[in-house]
Amino acid sequence: MKLGRQNNPTLSARLIRWLASLSLGVLGCLCLGVFFSVKANLETQQDLRLEKFSTAIRHLFEETPAHLRPGTLEHDLEDLLKINRDLHLKLLKQSGEARFVSTPGSWPAQARFYSFELPELARQPDFTVAELALDTAPDEAILDRLAAILWAAALIGSAAITVGGYLIVYLGLSPIRTLAEQTRSLAILSLDKRLETKGIPAELQVLVDQFNDLLNRLEKAYRQLEGFNADVAHELRTPLANIIASSELALRGNDTQENLRDCIGSNLEEMHRLSGIVNDMLFLSQADRGAKARRTPIASLAQLCAEVADYYEAVFMETDLQWSIDGDAAGQFDVALLRRLLSNLLNNAARHAYPGSAIVIRIRPEADGRIELSVINRGEAIPADSLPQIFDRFFRVDTARSQGHQNHGLGLAIVSAIARMHGGEAFAQSARGETRIGVRLA
Incomplete structure (x- = not known):
């Protein structure tokens, strides 16, 4: 019907x-x-x-x-x-x-x-x-x-009175008709346009401001979506191209069994990389849909941080990095998510720290009951205009993607998502050769 x-x-x-x-x-x-x-x-x-x-x-x-x-x-x-x-x-x-x-x-x-x-x-x-x-x-x-x-x-x-009221209402609602005409002119290709506020009555000013603010967020989200699609295509294109090229070469030649094994191993490595990207994107999608952390009591965050840092001991030894833990706290958190969060922060710090410098894991309880967990490293400062974007998906301060085979730009986005799943937020500070990136957990 x-x-x-x-x-x-x-x-x-x-x-x-x-x-x-x-x-x-x-x-x-x-x-x-x-x-x-x-x-x-x-x-x-x-x-x-x-x-x-x-x-x-x-x-x-x-x-x-x-x-x-x-x-x-x-x-x-x-x-x-x-x-x-x-x-x-x-x-x-x-x-x-x-x-x-x-x-x-x-x-x-x-x-x-x-x-x-x-x-x-x-x-x-x-x-x-x-x-x-x-x-x-x-x-x-x-x-x-x-x-x-x-x-x-x-x-x-x-x-x-009705006729006079109709004329008054018709004239009084003319700003609404003007706003309606302006909204009709908005399109996906004109996201930079905003509703005019000149001559708008005070009662409609708040509504227009809220609508313009919504347009700002929509424009930002659309630009991010466009960049996200381009980044996804870029990240997936390279491993797929490598898999296709190596597979075509293996089919055309008369390679030995050992060469075929090397080809399959290389393809498997690229597929693992693709699988990692897809899994990370699925995790971020679940976080965006409002997934919450499964909290269990943790008596010592310092002990958990030490266990994760021990896993990166070999990476630290390659660049002669030292690490330490400053402070401790207890609370109810998702252990698996915290391990992943710390792993991403330590991996990011190890890649950008000066060789021979020290990495500090700092744990600080705050007055409002939240806990601040951050990783500090010495290295090149992040430009101020890039700090608000480092938690965006596929964002890299190094626009040349020189380390694209090792890092696909989702690590800090996952850190921010885990913070939101705990009812907190991520933050970043970088000045005078010291960078501190962390989260505040509720």
Whole structure:
């Protein structure tokens, strides 16, 4: 089943949608507040009118006994109601039967009612309870018109805010569109290009800086990968060419068994070299994928260093080199990896030390709990611009590769990888004829 491309909403669409919803909600709440406030005010005014009119009716009943004469009270009530045409009155007997109804044919359908008992002294057998009705149809019409106006204002206002917000968002996001156009122009053949930071808002400055820093790392990694591929091809080409050449010569000639054995031995030596390069590359690949050291307790690092140095005794004797160990420490480390690390450091020191000089293996516990393990030799100083690169794969200070048959340039890269597998780092210092290369292990 083929899945279609998911179309995610743009940032502009999200902002506009949120702004439209917010503006409609806020304006709607404000309009509702105005509507209910006006409605409550109208209802209060209606209650006040009903109370005032009920007071006037009470006074009318209590004013003079003349009102108690038949026909006089009804006439006065009708005169009072003529002034307030939206008010209607019923006078009820104690049994609930209506004895007086103002404008019987136009009793309001929509009204606000108010009932009260007549004063005891002025009460007649025919009039016990008065019921007032205030016609609210005009007020309801006002409220309906007000509701329509308020809703129209809310919709028009939210639409205007949305349109204005769209323009603001469109202009505000123009730096992002500019950055998007710049990123489209980046390609593998233009790794030296970077995103422009001129005119970028402060909120995007950090993102642009991080992106440019990422481009710097990518460019460096790509250049290293290009150099790594070239170095791998160079390192593998020579032994392969030697194997092919010696094999072709052996096949063309009528060599004796002894010559064939020499040819096979030479090929085997070259294949061992190829195997070493491949194994070292596989080890570095595992370290890059996050492999960790298998730690076991080591009571004395000095003793471990002495065992590895004894293995290089013959190499040291060839160039009349002396070696010594300065300091000691204990901890949990991978013994096999530490042996390999020390072997590479000692091999590197022996190749670059002055004949007859001394090599020192220094062990120093640090205040943060880490242990510094380094090898110091006297020899030609490493150029300052080459120090940061000596732990790169296939890097050699000697660009002529004069010792390429002995060293393929992965020794110090393996030292750095072993340090990372122990949660540490590698370091190198070289000045005034003394070079110190080592690691800090956590």
